[in-house]
Amino acid sequence: MENFVVSARKYRPVTFESVVGQSHITTTLRNAIRTNHLAQAFLFCGPRGVGKTTCARILAKTINCLQLTEDVEPCGVCESCVSFQNNASFNIHELDAASNNSVEDIRNLIDQVRYPPQTGKYKIYIIDEVHMLSQAAFNAFLKTLEEPPSYAIFILATTEKHKILPTILSRCQIFDFNRIQPRDIAEHLQFIADKEGITVDQEALELIGQKADGGLRDALSMFDLNVTFSTDNRLTYEAVLENLHVLDxxxxxxxxxxxxxxxxxxxxxxxxxxxxxxxxxxxxxxxxxxxxxxxxxxxxxxxxxxxxxxxxxxxxxxxxxxxxxxxxxxxxxxxxxxxxxxxxxxxxxxxxxxxxxxxxxxxxxxxNLDPQAVEETAKKKVDTVSLNPSKAPNETAPQPGSGPIAQPAATDVPPKRSKLRSTALLTPSLHGAATTPQPTADAPTPTEEEPVVKEPLTSEKLQLAWYQFADKRKREINSTTEEIALRKTFQLVDNRIEIVLDNDHQMDAIQGMRYDLLSFLKRKFDAPTLELQPRVAPQEVNRQPYTSAEKFNYLAEKNPHLKDLQKALGLDVDF
The missing domain is CATH 1.20.272.10 (Zinc Finger, Delta Prime; domain 3)
Structure with missing residues (x-):
């Protein structure tokens, strides 16, 4: 029975051309080989399964190839290429830093660097998962990495670049590998399916590509899993959904x-x-x-x-x-x-x-609520609050010249939500009560087509408009922080609204709706220079006495005779 080889190994790229989704890396490496501008150390970093180790092996194989093609690809038939393919090359060494991360392992590697290659031009050292090296191992590696022999090239690979010392990064030429796009993964899987004689649905391959999250190795593993799950060498979209447990x-x-x-x-x-x-x-x-x-x-x-x-x-x-x-x-x-x-x-x-x-x-x-119905509801609500101040929830009727304007209660919200019209619903009387404007015989009844006349800005009218905006904002956004901020005390000073807030979160909420609030108010009032000036009130922290000395000093402030008693008896406070 023939041994099964997973697709990630069987179809592993062996040339730069066959690498999937990393053209910016392979083009740079081929140009470096063509012009003989090879760095002394490379660092390949990126997510798992995107081709870091594969590109490191292809680079090592290409550097020592004796018969490079015109496209700067390894020939695959020379002595160096054949020995590499048979895992018998003496010039290419791989070290897994995840299991060989001590100082002794790095010192052994440094000892090997001293000997030049017997055949070929370079000795290449591939260190995978280099971020797993210990601090001491990194320090032991620094000098050799900075000034290696002319025949030595180091290729480091890692998935966690941030864990590598800056002194190591500064000595390497860094290549950042991208996540592979789902469409590129699907095309590669289609190529493998054609090679293996497997019938596949295009949607199934694209689903695997999305589920792989940019990792080709993960995609190949899922592809093998679904092929094994199938009994007729056919990969369907429904089967992949069920097998990978993906929500359709x-x-x-x-x-x-x-x-x-x-x-x-x-x-x-x-x-x-x-x-x-x-x-x-x-x-x-x-x-x-x-x-x-x-x-x-x-x-x-x-x-x-x-x-x-x-x-x-x-x-x-x-x-x-x-x-x-x-x-x-x-x-x-x-x-x-x-x-x-x-x-x-x-x-x-x-x-x-x-x-x-x-x-x-x-x-x-x-x-999709009717604006007319919402306007009538808001009008009835404000009428009830103005004519019956005792029924206003948690607030009393505002009095002219009373200083800070009270904020609407959290429960004072119309049952329906829609965009409120900019026309003034109410005209406050001299005593602060709102009355409904009545049309006169001389003045025609305003219609929706007639232009809206803006009202002069007063504290009482500003309060009613503030009610409307607070209700409108709560229905649209329903943010607790915004609701609390809109209920804070504010004053009208000239054409400036001053509001005092408790913390920076409320300040961010006010700043976030600043444009909407000012636009709403300017549409209602003849105040083009109206401004909003929020500020956070400083918080006073009353710290309770905790230590024995703090408690004694606290009591001594209230009764100075305690200090006289302490001196007379020669007592010490237990610190």
Whole structure:
């Protein structure tokens, strides 16, 4: 029975041309060999499975090849190439620093460097996982790495560049390997499938490429796993989905359709189906965020290439993006993002995700509310608060000239959400009560087509407008920090709104909505120079006495006779 060789070894690149997805590296190395500008030490760094060790071996083989091709590739037939392919070369040495990381191992390597090559021009030392060397081993290696013999070349490879000493980095020519694109991985897998006589679906190969996360070795391992799973030498998209335990795109497309229709029951049923298949709820939320991002990207043909999906999935994204508005997608990403942040700390994680889906299902309805209905609701609310101050939640009716303006209570929110009109709803009286403006016989009733007359800015009118913006912002953003910041005390000084905040988080929240707040207020009032001046109030920290000396001094401040008693009795405070 023939021994099975995994694809990662069987189809390992042996020339620069066959390296996948690292053309910027291979082109530079071939030019260096062609012009004989080889560095004394190379450092190959990048993620796992992207070709660092492979390129190191190809470079070592090419440097010592006796019959280079015109494309600067090893011939594969000369004595040096044949000995390398048979693992019998005396000029190329590999050291695994993960298991040989002591000072003695490096000293043995340095002793070998002293002897020139018997055949060939160079002796090449490949040190893999070089970041695993100990501090002492690095220090022992420094001098040799800086001034090696003319025939010695060191090739270091690592996945964690930040763990290598700066003194080592400064002595090396550094090459950063990229993650391999899913399409390049799919093309390479298609080449191997053709060689092995395996029938594959293009979507299956692209799915493996996405799941590999830029690592070709991982992709080849998954390819071998799925081929072994298949019984008829055929690789289908459905089989790869099941074998790799990947959540299908179709679930997200169906869920988004249900959310756009406002169907809460259907969205919960789809989520339950996903959980029954064994998928993690957090993985589902992260995938939903990515799905909304892909829909947003699909809205512009210029950004469609940013999608790392198959052609058929790309068409589905382009089709569904026409039915989802940017407002829905941005708000949905904000709601799902909060769910992602709070998932691990939630006691009932399933309920958290279901609540997120309920909000998303109601989002379309909220975004499409009639502005007239919301305006009437806000008008009734402010009328009730103005005419019945005792019924205002947690606040009293504002009095003119009373200094700081009170903030709206957290519960004072209209039941519906939409964009409020910029026309003034109320005209405050001289006593601070708001009254509804009545049309007169001489003045025609204003219509929606007539231009809105801006009102003069006063403290009372500013308070009502501030109520409206706070409610509008809460319905649109629903940020606790913003809500607390909008409820802080503020004053109107000339054309400057001064607001006092508790901390930097509230300052960031105010600065984030500064433009929207000022635009809203300037539309309502004749105050083009209106400015917002927030500041953080200094916090006073009252530290309680802790040590014996602090307690004694604290009591002595209240009763100075204690110090006289201490001196008279010759007592010492126990420090």
């Amino acid at each position: 795109y179709d679930y997200y497309f169906r869920l988004t359709d249900a959310l756009l229709e406002g169907s809460t029951p259907q969205s919960l049923i789809i989520f339950d189906e996903i959980l029954r298949k064994g998928f993690d709820g957090h993985l589902f939320v992260v995938g939903l965020l990515e799905h909304f991002r892909n829909l947003l990207v699909s809205k512009d043909p210029v950004t469609i290439p940013l999608l790392q999906v198959s052609e058929s999935a790309m068409q589905k994204y382009a089709q569904q993006s026409t039915t989802a508005s940017p407002s829905f997608l941005l708000s949905g990403m904000s709601i799902a993002g909060q769910c992602d942040i709070n998932y691990k700390s939630a006691k009932n994680q399933r309920l958290l995700v279901e609540l997120c889906l309920m909000k998303l299902a109601n989002l379309t309805h909220v975004l």
